Amino acid sequence: MSTKLPSWLTTNTPLPTASSRHHFLEQNSHRLEGLLARFSQAAEQAQPALKHYLPPQIKLLTTFGSVLLLSLNQNLLLLWLILLVDLGLLLTLPQFYLRRVLRQTLTTAAMALLLILPSLLLNANVWLFASKTALILLxxxxxxTTTTFSQVIQALQQLHCPNGLIFVVDITLTYLKMLGEFLLGFLQAVTLRTVGQTKHPYRTIGLLFGTLYLKTRDYALALYAAMEARGFIGEYPRVPRTRKPWRDNLYIILDLAIFGLLFLFGR
Amino acid sequence: MHIPDNYLSPATCGVMLTAMAPIWTVSVLKVKAQIKEKKETVPLIGVAAALAFLIMMFNLPIPGGTTAHAVGGTLLAVLLGPWAACLALSLTLLLQALLFGDGGILTFGANAFNMAVIMPFVGYACYQIGRRLHHEKIGLAIGAYVGINLAALTASIELGLQPLLAHSSNGTPLYCPYGLNITIPAMLLAHLLVAGWVEALFSVLVYQFIKKAAPDTLYRAPATAKSFKAFYGLLIGLIVLSPLGLLASGTAWGEWSNQELTHRLHTAAPVGMTHGVHFNALFSDYAIHGLNLPLGYILSALTAVLIFAVLMRVLQHEH
Incomplete structure (x- = not known):
């Protein structure tokens, strides 16, 4: 009996490279993991605690006001002043958040700058626009970065948004996590069970999102049944406001005064 | 297609937000009527907004190795109804602006108008025409393609108008620095060539799957006999009122004859126009020689309506 190995065992067979189909499934899995990480309580606990000096509704109004002010004004000195205030605010942030804010701002500002670059050929003076965009992005x-999902809902409640809207926003955020987890599991299952290449990756996508839609309906029906079982009759209870209205009002007056002054100053 | 902040002037953002207010109000009223029939619609809008978010997040492969994402506006309109889709997509856009950095806070109204109104309603209208002609899938594909392209066109017009609307005293644009001559081709080319096809293919494949797996879950518009009566009434009214156009003096802007153009320009008419093709229509100016002019108008309107009705009948399948 010959001890020689058969020829097929001695030849090197290159491993099949990952198909582009798998590549896009993996790419989407990573994106979904990134999204789900934002919902993860463990990840939230691992982050350093953030002191909230401002009530959520004031924070939302202040951000909205800053963006509006930056958008309305064309005064360089005013932009400079806002930049100084922003830098001061950034200094109060723990390092973890500071890095995240700066990283996101640099990435998005680079994208915005790329979009503006060709206009330099048409018009040399777009630097004011570019710096305003970067400040708005900051x-x-x-x-x-410094606001959680629950704080957004709280802000909407305090700003007297209709309870029906808040309820739907709440459902969206909750089910974004649930549907995201379902889709991620589905994607991983498809990646594991599929061998070779198919000519039409879109067929898989049709199946994925078709199933996801049916799951959506199931969730909605189950949620409605649970709501009815708890006595839901289509009316939403009023949410009490925060206990320190004087402090909120003081913040609002301060905000309005500062924004008014800055607006007049920037004209 | 998500317009970021500072690309539109605050005035444009205000106008777009104001334009959205009545649309959202009507959407809420329509959805309330929908809820009376199917009570699970309330939570469904919230869950559908989450689905729309995931659709917009999911990158689809396109030939050439790159990826693009669908918006799913037409698909959601077909699955949930256009009004509910408008609310769900608006909600998704709000959360994307507030929490995920897609689209601006001030430009929320403009983004909602493009992606939560134009796309689902145009797409749904095409789908309904396709359904009437018994070619639902073709209707949906055309709807998704046309919907996303019209939304891109609207976004590019909003962006391209900025240098005209807001500029400094020396003419430097204060917001989006590109004019219509750049924004329209840049946005439309990408959507006509790539994103439109991705959207159409995605919508049709998901629809096909749902139609096979659970056809009962598809949205069915309420009986439209009443609205069609109103539509026919409107059509007859318009035919009768068509001679009203005779009250207006002068010709429509840009519809001048060569003689009138010469008179307006105070110079000779452009050579290309004087030496161009001249077609003499059979019923020029909606009139037949020797016939009463208002009657000619009414007959012309009736002829056009009947020709289109005959064309529709030809295209329709036999029952």
Whole structure:
């Protein structure tokens, strides 16, 4: 009996490279994982605690006001002053959040700058526009990084938004997590069970989102049944306001005074 | 297509937000009527907004190795009804602006107008025409393609108008620095060539799956006999009122004859126009020689309506 290995065992067979189909499934899995990480309580607890000096509704109004002010004014000195205030605010942030805000601002501002670059050929003076855009992005990223989902809902409640709207926003955020988890599980299952390439990756996508839609309906029906079982008759209870209205009002008056002054100053 | 902040002037943002207010109000009223029939619609809008978010987040492969994402406006309109889709998409856009950095806070009204109104309503209208002609899938594909392209066109017009609307004394644009001649081709080319096809294919495949797996879950518009009566009434009214156009003096802007153009320009008419193709229509100016002019108008309107009705009948399948 020969001890020689068969020829097929001695030849090197290159491993099949990952198909583009798998690549896009993996890419989407990563994006979904990133989204779900924002909902993860464990990840939230791992982050350093953030002191909230401002009530959520004032924070939302202040961000909105800053963006509006930046958008309305064309005064360089005013932009400079706002930048100084923003830098001061950034200094109060723990390092973890500071890095995140700066990283997001730099990435988004780079994208915005790329969009503006060709206009330099047409018009040399777009730097004011570019710096305003970067400042707006800094303000928005500061808000997004330092605000949790529940604070947004709280802000909407305090700003007298209809309870029906708040209820729907709440459902959206809750089910974004649930549907996201379902889709991620589905994507992983498809990646694990599929071998080789198919000619039409879109067929898989049709199946994925078709199933996700049916799941959406199931969730909505189950949720409605649960709401009815708890006595829901289509009316939403009024949410009490925060216990320190004088403090909120003081903040609002201060905000309005500062924004008014800055607006007049920037004209 | 999400317009970020500072690309539109605050005045434009205000106008777009004001334009959205009545649309949202009507949407809420329509959805309330829908809720009376199907009570789970309330939570469904919230869950559908989450679904729309995931659709917009999901990157789809396109030939050439890159990826693009669908918006799902037409698909949601077909699945939930256009009014509920408008609310769900608006909600998604609000959360994207507030929490996820897609689209601006001030430009929320403009983004909602483009993606939560134009896209679902145009797409749904095309789908309904397709359904009437018994070609639902073709209707949906055309609806998704046309819907996303019209939304892109609207966004590009909003952006391209900015240099005209807001500029400094020396003409420097204060907001979006590109004019219509750049924004329209840039946005439309990308959507006509890539994003439109991705949207159409995605919508049709998901629709096909749902129609096979659970056809009962698709949205069915309430009986429209009443609205069609109103539509026919409106059509007859318009035919009767068509001679009203005779009250207006002068010709419509840009519809001048060569003689009138010469008179307006105070110079000779452009050579290309004087030497161009001249077509003499059979019923020029909606009139037949020797016939009463208002009657000619009414007959012309009736002829056009009947020709289109015959064309529709030809295209329709036999029952």
């Amino acid at each position: 303000n928005l990223n500061y808000y997004r």
